[in-house]
Amino acid sequence: MAPKNALNAQNLEVLGAKRLAELLIEISDGDAAVKRRLRLALAGAQSPAEAARAIRKRIAAISRSRAFVDWQNRRALVEDLQTQRRAIVEHVGTADPKEALGLMWSFMGLAASVFDRCDDSSGTVIGIFHDGVNDLGRLAETAGCNPVELADSAYQALLDNRYGQFDHLIAALRASLGDAGLKHLKQRFIALSKEPIKRPKEHERRKIGWSSSGSIYEDEIENRHRASVIHLALRDIADAQGDIDAFMAQYDARTRKVPKIAAEISRRLLAAGRAEEALQIVEAAEHGRPSWPEFEWEDARIDALDALGRGEDAQAARWSCFERFLSDRHLRDHLKRLPDFDDVEAETKALDYVEGHKDFLHALWFLTSWPALDRAAKLVLQRPKDLDGNRYELLTPVAEALAGKHPLAATLALRAMIEFALDHARSSRYKHAARHLLECASLATNIGDFGKYETHESFLARIRGNHAKKTSFWSLVT
Known part of the structure; x- marks a missing residue:
């Protein structure tokens, strides 16, 4: 049982509301972050509408800020962003999910202004926005959105995804988009892909950098970004629709030979019951014998062999992974598929091999x-x-x-x-x-x-x- 002076909610209740309020005022003195949290809690206690108004006001203030945030004072920004995100879900989302969904889109819109002035070398800030993407998915389901309108919002968000803040958005919204929303979103990106690329006149081009191959122009970067957005969106839409052929179509023949890409395609083919094709695509990859383990490729091949009933070949592949990379996971998988007593002998052989390995x-x-x-x-x-x-x-x-x-x-x-x-x-x-x-x-x-x-x-x-x-x-x- 926790001592009575331990800091927990149950023990603090004995202080009473008045004393706790006085302590909170003392603690918040000189601490802007604590004051914001208290004001937000007060607004939430009044009504979801008041909470929404307070959140919207804070989002606007964060958006207007231009002060650079380095790693030393990043914590305050992180806490502020987390406070607003959680308040949207907890104070507004439970009572008015549609309002909360709109607020969450606004919150996600902060990404560009935040990353323009923030050192996020630790990846903490982008993690908050990725949590926001998951929140969008949950709020959209609760709010019962119009699939086409939601698809239009997702389309615009993905076009603005310059910092990766909207990564995995389609997967998060899959349930709410449904067939109609996914189809509409796909049509919009196909239409975008058919639009002619804008090429300004030579004297109008803006030079923004240099590389070993020459000058880098702003229009080149914009066109590459657009092409990347279209490719990734169509790939994720195909994945959400369970259309493996459309998923594969987003990669040219050369790219499909990259081991990681081949493994992704193989897993999807296997899930669709196309085991023979899964093995063909993974074995066609330009794999060779890398010194660094490409376990995604190895595991995809093993799974395909198992699915085709080629258990001995799968076992040989597991043993090969163990020998080449001293992979304990593959050795354990190999041993548990052996008959009793055979596994003991095989384990002894494996450990003898490890003892003599050149990598001490x-x-x-x-x-x-x-x-x-x-x-x-x-x-x-x-x-x-x-x-x-x-x-x-x-x-x-x-x-x-x-x-x-x-x-x-x-x-x-x-x-x-x-x-x-x-x-x-x-x-x-x-x-x-x-x-x-x-x-x-x-x-x-x-x-x-x-x-x-x-x-x-x-x-x-x-x-x-x-x-x-x-x-x-x-x-x-x-």
């Missing part, structure tokens, strides 16, 4: 996460020089996993990180290296025989001798 760190991580900790410890003890102390994000969890039953192997992993930090004078890592050194001291009490490796005392003496002047590190070691 990848193999170590595989064995640790499988888990096969005895084998992981053995690998560390056999190849300690391959421990890359710079890979702390990998060696830290490895050391933690091995510490219980394999303290010597865990110690070697910790030592690798300690020595890397000291040898390269990575002062930002000293506090972690100091902690690792203390962990080594603790683990040493459980190591009966260090064998060919240094004892903890010898290791400590050596690094103290080599790095005696790094006082900022030693001051952290107690």
Whole structure:
């Protein structure tokens, strides 16, 4: 049971409405964001219409603002946008979904002005607008919109989708658009594709940049944007209509050979019961033997083989993925399809393969996460020089996993990180290296025989001798 002084809604109720109101006034003093939230809550308490009026007023104010927002003061903007979006759904949407839908379109219209003056390197702000797209879908269903009118709104929104704020809009509105809305939207984009491209006279063209191939003109960018919007919209409409042939038609023969695109088409063909075509399209891709796993392609091919009843070929493909990329997921899928006892033998074979793999760190991580900790410890003890102390994000969890039953192997992993930090004078890592050194001291009490490796005392003496002047590190070691 939570203590009575814990900050939660139930405990705060005992303060009473008057005291809570006084505290809120104190907290909001000097905090514009809190004041806006309180005013919005008051407006919502009066009526949905008052809440809508307050939201509309704030949206207009955000739209007019021209102050640049860098990463340091982005939080206030994020909170403001989230407050308005949630208020549309919660204060207005429950009582008047049509009004809320109109407000949400207005909110989404903020994207251009916001991104023109905002650093969104973290992707936080675009995430708010993507949430807004999902809200549009839900509100449109509740409001019972006219499909053709909704399609016209979606058409205009997609033309303005310069920052990706309306990505996945068609999928979000699919239920509300229905057949009639999707058909109307498709006709509008087909009509747009047939309109002649506007080409200004040479002396009227506006140069906006340069590239290795020459000048970049504004009209070129506009025409490319239009072509991209049409292509993506027709593709998404085809997807929403379940028209796989129309979906494929949006990609030329060369593009269909891109592994990722081939996988997308293959999955849709498979869902439509066209397994033979699904396998053909995925195997026609220019796949080769990439060093980086293209699991979308691999999985699409495996699914197509299974659908065609070619289980042995699918199993061979899973094993191939495991061998080439040390994919634990594909190995698990392979093993669970084997008869009893055969899976034990196959697992042993697989783990033997991992132990001998040329990529030491990848193999170590595989064995640790499988888990096969005895084998992981053995690998560390056999190849300690391959421990890359710079890979702390990998060696830290490895050391933690091995510490219980394999303290010597865990110690070697910790030592690798300690020595890397000291040898390269990575002062930002000293506090972690100091902690690792203390962990080594603790683990040493459980190591009966260090064998060919240094004892903890010898290791400590050596690094103290080599790095005696790094006082900022030693001051952290107690």
